[in-house]
Amino acid sequence: MNDAVEGDGPHKGSASLSSSQQDYLKQIFLLNDTARGATTQLLAERIGVRPASVTGMLKRLAEEGLVERAPYRAVHLTETGRRIAVEIVRHHRLLEAFLSQTLGYRWDEVHEEAEALEHVISERFEQKVAELLADPDRDPHGDPIPTRELALEEDQHLRTLALLPKGSRGTIRRVTLQDQDALNLVERLDLLPGRTIEVAGTHPDGISLLAAGSRFLVPALLAAHLLVDVAPHPSSAPPKKREGAGRPVAHEQ
């Protein structure tokens, strides 16, 4: 035996999957909603292994019926695989909320710890934390927490800051970054979820922002990861945007 983690014990579907396997499923899930999909290379980067290792693991996961794949193509989760992945995403985000709210972690410290704990906590732990926090629906980064039934609300109306036209106003709702340095910068610029902003201008290298009276430049790399709830005010239409970048998200459960 290796490190088959059974923090989950005799629960749902994640029983007897190693931390490693859980991690692959989670990353596949998270990448499936992006433009390029869950490619071998992206997975390798996210997970921190070499591409060859990814190919190997994907084979194993395919044998266990957790993913479906065609060689040289992006992988997809099966329904079973998706359920497990969402379960882990729930663990992760619930833990982030918990670490932040109950243990007083700083905003930028939660990710790493949750990363380690998510594979190990039991169903009971998940429940107790959910109770304690009264079923939160967002983690500290603004990411939606899947419900107990594993339904994941999508932020259809949020738009990435990078693509907003000059004059747009709105409220930052999500910060989809994990990098420590980037998070620090976001904090320093005071661009945390909840902050209302206005786009003062767009540049090739970023977005000029008006927030809290001051004006400053948000690097494009950062702006791409700030999801904004756009106010219907200036000239924009009511929230009804949906298929901006790709297929409907894989979650019919």
Next chain:
Amino acid sequence: MNDAVEGDGPHKGSASLSSSQQDYLKQIFLLNDTARGATTQLLAERIGVRPASVTGMLKRLAEEGLVERAPYRAVHLTETGRRIAVEIVRHHRLLEAFLSQTLGYRWDEVHEEAEALEHVISERFEQKVAELLADPDRDPHGDPIPTRELALEEDQHLRTLALLPKGSRGTIRRVTLQDQDALNLVERLDLLPGRTIEVAGTHPDGISLLAAGSRFLVPALLAAHLLVDVAPHPSSAPPKKREGAGRPVAHEQ
């Protein structure tokens, strides 16, 4: 790489030890204070592997300077090994207190979960929990929690119920059991830490006890794991807190 756990990150000494290794060290530590010491067989039982596997792991641990051993003899921890072991014991007991007090786990549910989490939490987590609970010195089973500096107070004055003579009175302070069924029984008999009792008689198969007005038999197997704070005189007031005489004892390994 395998499952080298780095929940601990760049801290003390436990950095880069696998969960498995951590577990061995912890069990060696726990067994070192017992009559037979940390023998291959006992370790195998506690850890849930075959004796041959223990021999193998002990060799690796010896190479890393964490244990000292002579073939066919019980193992001992080096100072480094001991430090890591105590660190993990601290994690475990702190987590048990936390699960019980903060998350509302039942008394008999905490062990299993702590077992999984103890290898994964960071130094920060440990600190935050210790703060939240105001540096508790006992876990829910009455086991002493090593201090931040890894000093472990010994319960020198506690005596096992199994060996008390008829007529003894005292207060149960520790329940050194982990087995779920046994714990349930302890709970059913209401023999949790804090309960005051009197030995009504001794039998080959157990101890006859007088507690809360009723009289019942405690099986010898159970009695051996109930540590009692014996009252100096039949009339002595039942000490509310724990021993006033105990002092922190640096654990000579």
Next chain:
DNA sequence: AAAAAAAGTTAGCCGATCCTAATCGAGCTC
């Protein structure tokens, strides 16, 4: 469309940890 680049896969290997089966050693019995 041919060549180059990038991405993915295969093959072979390694280390960690576990296992079973067989052998060895220590300590007690007679």
Next chain:
DNA sequence: GAGCTCGATTAGGATCGGCTAACTTTTTTT
């Protein structure tokens, strides 16, 4: 003190998940 028994060790193997190097397929460039 010769056995015998039980605990400990060795030998040999399996699995998991990682790696490198070499090769194949897809995509991009010219």
